[in-house]
Amino acid sequence: MYDSFIQQLAGLDLSGLSIKPAPFDKTDFPCDDAIDQTLAGAWSDLFAMFADTALEADAEDIAWGFVNLFHRAASRKSSQLDRASDEIRALLACADGSEVHSSNLEEQIERAQAAEATMIAFERMRETAAALYLDEIGTSWRPMTGSRSNHSAQVTSAVINARDFLRVRAERRRAAHTPEGTPVVFAGGRSSFPTTDEAKAFAANVWATLDKVRDRVPDLFVVHGGDSKGVDRIAASWAERHDVQQLVFSLDRRLGARAGFKRNEQMLKLEPRYVIAFPGNGVLERLVIEAKARRITVVDRRGLTGSVSKSDR
Template identity: 65%
Template structure:
């Protein structure tokens, strides 16, 4: 029975998972100093966009700013993929353990590589978050990736262990915490709106921020949960969370489900047992979310009236 890693991979046709033959990394290296990161990225940002001012590239500034943040996001995502592949190898080694010294050495080496990749991923996520703050300050919008989620892993969660089973447990816990930050969820829902005037659009945005500020007063360690739409109410709520440094989770639509996708997302968000559901004007899927929340006795902050106001108060003057 073959016991080496390469033989096991060959038997299972998992050769594409191998991260062997990569250069050894010095795990004594430390992450960049956060203060130095802030100063450096701020200087680069300022110089780059000052260069575009009053040129024919000025209209492209926001797109370039998004790409600047995405540079670090993509690098962190690649490291996350490397960790996942290393985790597969560690899982295989744990399952095929024969107690030999060669096997133990290979397991330790793979865990060491995975930990180094994890430390690099966390450092790159730190660079991304600093750049995302600059993007928020420049554009007024929360930075969102084109696809997938913007997860941030705990900088203190790197698994300082050399035993395979412990690493696998620590990795699973790290991914869980990144996907679901500690705190009490508050679900925000609202669709895309159009307004006849800029003033009305501004008032709508201000009402979203004011409502979320009020909700936050009643929810300690609030985590904002929303649909992750890059336009409309979700984007305004996401910008609020970015500005207030409130953790947020975006539930994207599973397009494979077709018309069922929106209702499935409702179920996922409500399964978190949120403290509140904050509802702004939207479509029938949103109306169903409100109905389901009330059925579960989840308190609904209803702002589906004109410009995101309480519909009952809006109806009173009309009556």
């Protein structure tokens, strides 16, 4: 990661500029084992304290906040990296070859390197905490706003003409926010069941359906609406457990009653391989109709407890 970053900067053709090694390397940060063991221990002690007390009902909120600590720390470092990138852009625009200019540019590059390295370390901690959240709560962790991107999971090729660090930075940001593979849309509403057994059967049908679709589309990524209280939550948990990327289209509340239909349009523009439909409202019915009109295969699970719908038999 850091070597390629240096290579990307090495082509800066400015008089007097020398690209120094990154201020940090992997040995300057906690190792993976230390992160895993420390966070697991802290998590276990924290929630053992809540068990069988009046605070147990608030455990999910505390768990979410625990993960969010690292997410916010990574976001702050990402903002610092953006600011350093802006400074580099300004310095490149007024390059005069002087020693002072080169020194200022070197300083901003070092700031960018430090911010990126620290951002990736905090993202690693967030992902460890998110895995603990999944085990404890049973659903995927998501931030209140924005994306849960993971820059360390992306590989950015070295740029032959590495003068333009800013372009590489933009490409890396796009890669971190762009899932790879074949889109599969998952849709459904909020359901209630008279018995626990029926609720479990419904969840099992969701997982079984996603398993079957994944058998046909091994490189799928799941596109859903991100409803934390509906069937999307079950799909998100499945994706997290199976290391499948997710693309979430939240409702744009500013659109009022049109928000759901606009989201349908955005999802179908991805040209998904399948649309998986579980019971929902009229907006979902319209999604199914439009998908079929576009000759997109619909996996219809709108029957009782998420079983195969009559129209799909």
